[in-house]
Amino acid sequence: MTNDIPRSGIDRRALLSTLALLPALSASLLPAHVSAQGATPTAALPSWNDGPAKQAILDFVRDTTERESSKFVSSEERVATFDQDGTLWVEQPIYSQVVYCLDRVPAVVEKQPELKNVQPFKTVLSGNREAIGKLSLHDLETILVATLTGMSVQEFNAEATKWITAAKDPRWKRPYTDLIYQPMLEVMQYLRSNGFKTYIVTGGGQDFVRIYSQRVYEIPPEQVVGSASGTKFGYGKDGKPFLTKEPKLFLNNDKAGKPEGIHLMIGRRPYAAFGNSDGDRQMLEYTGAGDGARLKMLVMHDDAKREYAYGPAQGLPPSKVGTFTQALYDEAIKKNWTVISMKNDWKRIFAFERAI
Amino acid sequence: MTNDIPRSGIDRRALLSTLALLPALSASLLPAHVSAQGATPTAALPSWNDGPAKQAILDFVRDTTERESSKFVSSEERVATFDQDGTLWVEQPIYSQVVYCLDRVPAVVEKQPELKNVQPFKTVLSGNREAIGKLSLHDLETILVATLTGMSVQEFNAEATKWITAAKDPRWKRPYTDLIYQPMLEVMQYLRSNGFKTYIVTGGGQDFVRIYSQRVYEIPPEQVVGSASGTKFGYGKDGKPFLTKEPKLFLNNDKAGKPEGIHLMIGRRPYAAFGNSDGDRQMLEYTGAGDGARLKMLVMHDDAKREYAYGPAQGLPPSKVGTFTQALYDEAIKKNWTVISMKNDWKRIFAFERAI
Numbered sequence: 001m002t003n004d005i006p007r008s009g010i011d012r013r014a015l016l017s018t019l020a021l022l023p024a025l026s027a028s029l030l031p032a033h034v035s036a037q038g039a040t041p042t043a044a045l046p047s048w049n050d051g052p053a054k055q056a057i058l059d060f061v062r063d064t065t066e067r068e069s070s071k072f073v074s075s076e077e078r079v080a081t082f083d084q085d086g087t088l089w090v091e092q093p094i095y096s097q098v099v100y101c102l103d104r105v106p107a108v109v110e111k112q113p114e115l116k117n118v119q120p121f122k123t124v125l126s127g128n129r130e131a132i133g134k135l136s137l138h139d140l141e142t143i144l145v146a147t148l149t150g151m152s153v154q155e156f157n158a159e160a161t162k163w164i165t166a167a168k169d170p171r172w173k174r175p176y177t178d179l180i181y182q183p184m185l186e187v188m189q190y191l192r193s194n195g196f197k198t199y200i201v202t203g204g205g206q207d208f209v210r211i212y213s214q215r216v217y218e219i220p221p222e223q224v225v226g227s228a229s230g231t232k233f234g235y236g237k238d239g240k241p242f243l244t245k246e247p248k249l250f251l252n253n254d255k256a257g258k259p260e261g262i263h264l265m266i267g268r269r270p271y272a273a274f275g276n277s278d279g280d281r282q283m284l285e286y287t288g289a290g291d292g293a294r295l296k297m298l299v300m301h302d303d304a305k306r307e308y309a310y311g312p313a314q315g316l317p318p319s320k321v322g323t324f325t326q327a328l329y330d331e332a333i334k335k336n337w338t339v340i341s342m343k344n345d346w347k348r349i350f351a352f353e354r355a356i
Numbered sequence: 357m358t359n360d361i362p363r364s365g366i367d368r369r370a371l372l373s374t375l376a377l378l379p380a381l382s383a384s385l386l387p388a389h390v391s392a393q394g395a396t397p398t399a400a401l402p403s404w405n406d407g408p409a410k411q412a413i414l415d416f417v418r419d420t421t422e423r424e425s426s427k428f429v430s431s432e433e434r435v436a437t438f439d440q441d442g443t444l445w446v447e448q449p450i451y452s453q454v455v456y457c458l459d460r461v462p463a464v465v466e467k468q469p470e471l472k473n474v475q476p477f478k479t480v481l482s483g484n485r486e487a488i489g490k491l492s493l494h495d496l497e498t499i500l501v502a503t504l505t506g507m508s509v510q511e512f513n514a515e516a517t518k519w520i521t522a523a524k525d526p527r528w529k530r531p532y533t534d535l536i537y538q539p540m541l542e543v544m545q546y547l548r549s550n551g552f553k554t555y556i557v558t559g560g561g562q563d564f565v566r567i568y569s570q571r572v573y574e575i576p577p578e579q580v581v582g583s584a585s586g587t588k589f590g591y592g593k594d595g596k597p598f599l600t601k602e603p604k605l606f607l608n609n610d611k612a613g614k615p616e617g618i619h620l621m622i623g624r625r626p627y628a629a630f631g632n633s634d635g636d637r638q639m640l641e642y643t644g645a646g647d648g649a650r651l652k653m654l655v656m657h658d659d660a661k662r663e664y665a666y667g668p669a670q671g672l673p674p675s676k677v678g679t680f681t682q683a684l685y686d687e688a689i690k691k692n693w694t695v696i697s698m699k700n701d702w703k704r705i706f707a708f709e710r711a712i
Contacts, residue, residue, distance in 0.1 A: 076576055153619060197578075210623050220432055221623035222553075231619050233612035233638055241641045243619055250620070256589035263509060263587050263599055264606070265621060267566050267577035282589055285597045 044190045046347075047183040053297070053345040056338040057187060060295040064271060065194050071293040073271055075195040080272035080295075081225075081262060081283060082188065084202035084209060086322040087276040087299050088217065090169070090179040092308040094321060097208050098140070099176075100163050102132065104147035107159075121146075148205065149229055149247040156245060160211050174352070177216045182353075183346045184274070184299075188217060191272065199270075201262060202226040203254035203279055207245075225265040227253040254279045259286035271295065277322045284337060296337040300324060303343040306353070313339075400546045402703075403539040409653070409701040412694040413543060416651040420627060421550050427649040429627055431551040436628035436651075437581075437618060437639060438544065440558035440565060442678040443632040443655050444573065446525070446535040448664045450677060453564050454496070455532075456519050458488065460503035463515075471502075504561065505585055505603040512601060516567050530708070533572045537698075538707045540630070540655075544573060547628065555626075557618060558582040559610035559635050563601075581621040583609040610635045615642035627651065633678045640693060652693040656680060659699040662709070669695075 048054040064073040085091035105124040108115065115121045120139035123131045135143075148156070169176055188198045198219055202209055206226030213219045230246040253261040259282050262270065272295035273280070273287035284296040301310050301324070310319035313329035332339050342349065404410040420429040441447035461480040464471065471477045476495035479487045491499075504512070525532055544554045556575055558565055562582030569575045586602040609617040615638050618626065628651035629636070629643035640652040657680070658665050658672060666675035669685035688695050696702075704710065 076570070206620075207623070214432070222621070224623070228620055231616050233615050233642070240645050241615070241638065242645070243615060243642075259589050259597070259599060260587050264562075264584055265578070267563070267580065282597065286589070286599075289596050289598070 045183070045186050047186055049345055049347055051345055053338055053340045056295065056297070057190070060272060060293055061190065061194050063293040073292065077268060077271070078191075078194075078196040079199065079266060079268050079270045080188075080191045080196045081199045081201040081266075081270045081274070081287070082184070083258075083275040083277075083280045083283070084200050084204055084226075085276075086301065087274050087280070088180055088184050088200070089176070090307065091322045092301075092310065092319070095204065096167075096169075096176040097204050098144075099167065100160065100208070101140075101144050101147040103163060103167065104159065105143060108146050115146075145247045148208075149245040151245060153207070153231060153243045153245060156207060157211060160208055164212050172350075177212055178352060179350060180216055181299075181342075181346070181349055182351045183349070185217070185351075187274070188219070192218070196272070197223065199223045199225060199262075199266060201253065201258055201273075201283060203252075203257075205229075206251070206253070225253060225261045227251055227257075256282045258283035262286070273297070274299070276301070277324050278328050279323075281328055281331070288335060288337070296332075296335070297340055298324065298328070298332055298337060299340045299342065300329075302341055303346075303349070306349050307342060401539070401542050403542055405701055405703055407701055409694050409696045412651065412653070413546070416628060416649055417546065417550050419649040429648065433624060433627070434547075434550075434552040435555065435622060435624050435626045436544075436547045436552045437555045437557040437622075437626040437630070437643070438540070439614075439631040439633075439636045439639070440556050440560055440582075441632075442657065443630050443636070444536055444540050444556070445532070446663065447678045448657075448666065448675070451560065452523075452525075452532040453560050454500075455523065456516065456564070457496075457500050457503040459519060459523065460515070461499060464502050477502075501603045504564075505601040507601060509563070509587060509599045509601060512563060513567060516564055520568050528706075533568055534708060535706060536572055537655075537702070537705055538709075539702045539705070541573070541707075543630070544575070548574070552628070553579065555579045555581060555618075555622060557609065557614055557629075557639060559608075559613075561585075562607070562609070581609060581617045583607055583613075612638045614639035618642070629653070630655070632657070633680050634684050635679075637684055637687070640688075644691060644693070652688075652691070653696055654680065654684070654688055654693060655696045655698065656685075658697055659702075659705070662705050663698060 045054055045057065063069050063071040064078065066072065082088055085095055102124055105121055109121055109125060116125065120135050120142055123135060124143065164177060165175070167176060168174055169179055172179060192198055200209055200213060200217065200219055200223065202225070204226055206224055206228040209226050210221035210224045213221060213224050227249065228251040230248045230250040231243040232246050233241060233243055235241050251257065251261055251264070255278070258280065262283065269290045270287045271290070271293070273284050274297045275281075275284055276299040280298070284298070287294050288296050300313060301308050301322070302314070302316060303309060309316050310322065311324050312318045313324045313326055329339065331337075348354065401410055401413065419425050419427040420434065422428065438444055441451055458480055461477055465477055465481060472481065476491050476498055479491060480499065520533060521531070523532060524530055525535055528535060548554055554575055556565055556569060556573065556579065558581070560582055562580055562584040565582050566577035566580045569577060569580050583605065584607040586604045586606040587599040588602050589597060589599055591597050607613065607617055607620070611634070614636065618639065625646045626643045627646070627649070629640050630653045631637075631640055632655040636654070640654070643650050644652050656669060657663060657667070657678070658670070665672050666678065667680050668674045669680045669682055685695065698705065
């Protein structure tokens with residue numbers, strides 16, 4: 001019912017503080033729907049137009065992988081990190097994980113009927129899109145906690161897997177996992193085929209992303225770093241141990257939390273980092289502070305026709321989701337980071353789309 | 357000066373609460389000193405005597421890796437976790453990381469001379485082994501916080517690397533990293549050669565272990581899960597970003613904290629888990645609660661001649677470091693976990709030793 005919530009007043013930063021919270025999977029899911037592209041430079045990055053962005057990627061890989069290069073990096077040190085929302089897939093008009101949480105409200109209320117007439121659950125149950133769009137941050141946090149915690153890791157995994165398989169984005173009428181940017185998949189594949197270990201480093205929920213990361217990105221759950229709730233080890237009535245998702249944010253993997261999370265979970269400084277918003281600034285700075293060749297890229301959403309245009313870098317319209325400020329743009333130019341123009345650098349945006 | 361501290365009144369549990377706290381490395385270190393053994397079952401595990409422990413390992417690998425096996429596990433799900441202290445290397449008479457912290461006290465006092473006459477620093481500086489051995493838990497925590505936090509990740513890395521390369525165990529007069537159990541290295545290599553990803557899951561400091569994990573275990577830093585301090589992202593005077601180790605325990609990776617840490621950092625349930633004390637109980641229970649073939653093994657220190665004998669499982673003398681209680685032993689027998697007798701199952705304990 002809430003798949004087509006209008007663009008709402010949701011603030012990325014604070015949302016992420018609660019977006020923590022979901023279990024991992026013990027079984028692999030569906031087969032990958034994207035197969036690896038050729039690894040030779042000529043075949044690499046077929047959905048990219050020739051230009052400075054594509055060239056920056058090719059140069060970086062050449063510099064770090066050719067034995068005779070002064071910037072050669074040993075294969076075990078080749079780490080590349082990718083933000084997810086707005087960098088790897090569509091984040092407008094609202095983060096998919098928030099849609100998941102709103103969609104879960106009826107099931108939560110069924111288990112706890114006393115919530116039926118309590119706000120903000122009442123508003124969500126009403127299906128009134130305008131009212132839902134106006135929910136306060138505090139209301140949303142209440143919903144996130146109620147829908148992402150308090151269950152076992154296994155229960156969460158089962159529910160979220162069911163949802164991500166069935167739910168559809170209202171604009172494209174396709175599963176959210178179809179809305180992955182094909183050019184970014186090609187960068188990941190190209191880096192992997194050159195010995196890089198690719199990680200997702202997201203402000204979104206680590207457990208949520210782990211559910212589909214192998215299938216859609218070919219990235220295993222252990223290479224997903226995200227915001228995370230604490231879990232609590234305990235025993236069921238049958239004596240079997242299990243983990244419960246606690247209503248407590250453990251890792252807030254946004255802004256300064258990204259390099260901190262990278263240190264905790266990976267323990268190496270990335271050689272390449274990709275983002276699209278102010279939430280990725282510190283990750284790119286941290287990456288850039290290392291020696292040798294370091295690739296820092298920002299995806300700029302400047303293609304209203306094929307995707308969305310928002311910014312407000314370079315005068316793009318402001319947005320409550322994914323804030324690429326002019327200050328970030330200025331820092332990128334000053335520090336020689338590469339800004340990717342979706343409009344100019346990408347032949348096509350989605351796998352289901354023909355290249356232009 | 358403190359390399360030969362007498363067996364002291366240090367309690368594992370509480371120590372681990374503070375043992376958190378050290379930076380990762382961005383560069384690979386020395387070449388591995390242990391090369392892989394043959395991967396075929398006949399050549400595998402050469403330092404193991406034939407017996408139920410060796411057989412349990414061989415059976416587990418056969419069950420999980422042979423295509424026609426009903427318990428076959430796909431390669432991406434093959435995860436094996438190893439406790440470190442007392443499971444992979446010697447933990448008596450005192451954890452090596454605590455020795456590191458005591459050894460660091462003079463350098464800390466040099467930077468903060470006001471600590472010179474303050475306890476517990478004064479006692480450590482005195483070099484009086486008996487007095488150092490009697491330091492309270494609170495004193496030790498003070499020392500751990502003072503020596504493991506408050507510096508940048510890079511500074512810590514440099515100091516700890518210097519120490520681990522030079523410091524020697526008083527009994528064997530060898531670097532601590534020589535005191536790795538050769539049979540356990542062989543298990544790790546055997547599992548890896550059969551497609552398992554091997555992780556260290558230690559109550560010790562994640563950043564500390566990451567410094568030598570690649571060199572001595574062939575385990576990269578990103579596959580070390582340990583107790584961890586928080587880090588704080590900030591900028592130096594030159595504007596360069598860096599991470600500071602905060603005096604705050606972030607992940608207490610012991611007992612129930614082990615399965616919780618495994619979920620956070622790996623997101624998969626292990627198929628094999630190895631421990632040696634009550635601190636590993638929950639990790640083995642969590643492993644055992646999964647479907648199919650799951651290997652759960654406990655190292656029992658019953659060889660006073662070649663290493664140490666302590667327990668108090670099966671009447672071994674009690675010890676303040678590494679408590680393998682009779683209750684854990686009973687649970688192992690009841691749940692069909694495998695107890696490894698160092699005395700009977702291992703031909704040799706260290707690589708530098710001749711096999712018996």
